[in-house]
Structures are given as structure tokens and as C-alpha cells.
Amino acid sequence: MNSNADPLDALDDAQAAAAFRRLVRHLRHRHDAQNIELMGLAGFCRNCLADWIRDAGYANDKEAARELIHGMPSAEWKATRQTPATDEQLARMEASIAKNAQE
Template identity: 75%
Template sequence: MPESTDPLDQLPDDVAAAAFRRLVRHLRHRHDAENIELMGLAGFCRNCLADWIRDGGYEGDKGSARELIHGMPMDEWKDRFQSEATPEQIARMEASLARNQGT
């Protein structure tokens, strides 16, 4: 397999890990940035980050990965911070997800 030419792959793991932790802590602080809004805008959310750490080798199950990212059990986070998604939010999310093909 050829070596990647993407400079991101040359970033030292400790630097990448520090940036990832800062992103997760930022999202833990910004509960007003709901997952459905993140999905609609950027095509990823906290739950995606939980999936990605599992894809990267995290040995915990889906629930423990989400708790690690959310900073609390998923059910508690949903009860405290998640509102019902509107049809418009769902439509934006679906359109945004369609743009993720190939990433």
C-alpha cells in the first residue's frame, strides 16, 4: 500500500490526539449544538465520533463509546439536551449525509 500524501497523515499522533480531545471537550461544553444540527451542517455528530473511535480500535461497546464522547450516559444526555427533531432538521441531515459519500 503506498504511503499517504495527505499531510494530515503526517501529523504526530500525540498532536492529533490532543486536537481530538479538545474537540470532544468543546462539544461537551456546547450542548446547544445539537447532534441533528451538527449532522445537518457538517454530516457528523457526537455519535459519529463515538463510532469513529470504535472504528479506530476502542474496545468498548457502542454505549460506552457514546458515554465517553458525551461525558455522560447517552440516555441522560438525550433527556437533558436533545429536543425533538423537526422535519426540516431531518431533511437537512439527510441531504448533508448524502454529501458524505466517499469520506
Template identity: 75%
Template sequence: MSDTTDPLDQLPDAVAAAAFRRLVRHLRHRHDAQNIDLMGLSGFCRNCLADWIRDAGYDGDKAQARALIHGMPMEEWKARYQTEATPEQLAKMETSLALNRG
């Protein structure tokens, strides 16, 4: 949802795109920042970014969008970097996601 009074909407697209690319590259570098932890803290993760670029008009399918954000196919990223989520991480994620709906 866009709010035309939000100064963020006045940000030039090139600036916003550069910041987005920097964020994605930062997340590609920080493999230690697990998606489950990102979800628990902020209510979004790399997979959400992939969904959001599709919502914004990216022509690729879900797998292509995730590979774009992760810097490799999702299954490869999971095999290399994803750890098993703990019950605590899952609970924190659920609490955080509830805030997204509120």
C-alpha cells in the same frame, strides 16, 4: 481511508490526540449544538465520533463509546439536552448525509 500524501497523516499522534480531546470537550460544553444540527451542517455528530473511536480500536461497546464522547451515558445526555428534531432539521441532515456518500 488514509492518503499517505495527506499532510494530516504526518501530524504526530500526540498532537492529533490533543486536538481530538479538545474537540470532544468543546462538544461536551456546547450542548446547544444538537446532533441533528451537526449532522445537517457537517454530516457527522457526537455519535459518529463514538463510532469512529470504536473503528480505531477502542475496546468499549457502542454505549461506552457514546458515554465517553458525551461525557455521560447517552440516555442521560438525551434527557438533559436533546430536543425534538424538526422536519427541516431532518431534511437538512438527509441532504448532508447524501454528500458523505458522494
């Protein structure tokens, strides 16, 4: 095995898909975890997941991808689940996104 190989690449696709679906369902359940908070802490959010499935070949548009991840149209999700971001949350998000550039 190549010493630079990522063991994650050896994970069976079915197992990876099951884990991804579990993550998405968990985020749907934990709508109290705001996207802005996820961005501030981890540098990704539900909308990133929607972008990533499109990058992976999902054929539908951005709105359809977000609906798939949110479990409802994004406008409905924003109206019923999203709270306004504070200046502090926005600053944490910007700092966290800057770390993503190091990947």
C-alpha cells in the same frame, strides 16, 4: 513526498489526540449545538465520533463509546440535552449524509 499524500497523516499522534480531546470537550460544553444540527451542517455528530473511536480500535461497546464522547450515559444526555428534531432539520441531515457518500 507523494503528491497524493495527505499532510494530515504527518501530524504527530500526540498532537492529533490532543486536538481530538479538545474537540470532544468543546462539544460537551456546547451541548446547545444539537447532534441533528451538526449532522445537517457537517454530516457528523457526537455519535459519529463515538463510532469512529470504535472503528479506530476502542474495545468497549457503542454505549460506552457514546458515554465517553458525551461525558455521561447517552440516555441522560438525550434526556437533558437533546431536543426533538424538526422536519427541516431531518431533511438537512439527510441531504448532508448524502454528501458523505461522495468521500
